[in-house]
Amino acid sequence: MKILYFAWLRERLGRDFDVVSPPTSVTTIADLIDWLSGEDEGFALATTNRALIHAAIDDELVDHATPLGGATTVALFPPMTGG
Template sequence: MKILYFAWLRERLNRGEEDVSPPAEVATVADLIDWLAARDEAFAHAVEKRALIKAAVDAKLVKHDASIAGAHTIALFPPMTGG
């Protein structure tokens, strides 16, 4: 699955995307964020306030309890402002 990072997440991680193969027990967006944080200290620091992180699964905005089963792309981004 491809993980896309946007805005300050992209800047803090110094990458815009990565391909990952999470284990089967990683079933939700929250699980994925936890798994990514456990394997990458920079990611863990960037998402310390996890409630602020927004997610999209295959281009559909979702909450952290959304399933990632069968997902091709997960986008993670900070809150957006309008204008």
């Protein structure tokens, strides 16, 4: 599974993406954030305020409770500030 990062989340992590193989117990976006936080202290620090982390699965906006299903790409990013 590829995980894309954008904006200040990307900068705080110091990378655009990760390629990971989470265990089968990781079934939702919330689980994935928990698991990544356990794997990487920098990720845990950057995502302390979960309300600021938005997500997409395969280029579709989702919330933290959404099942990962057979996702090939997950994106994590801060609140959007376009327009």
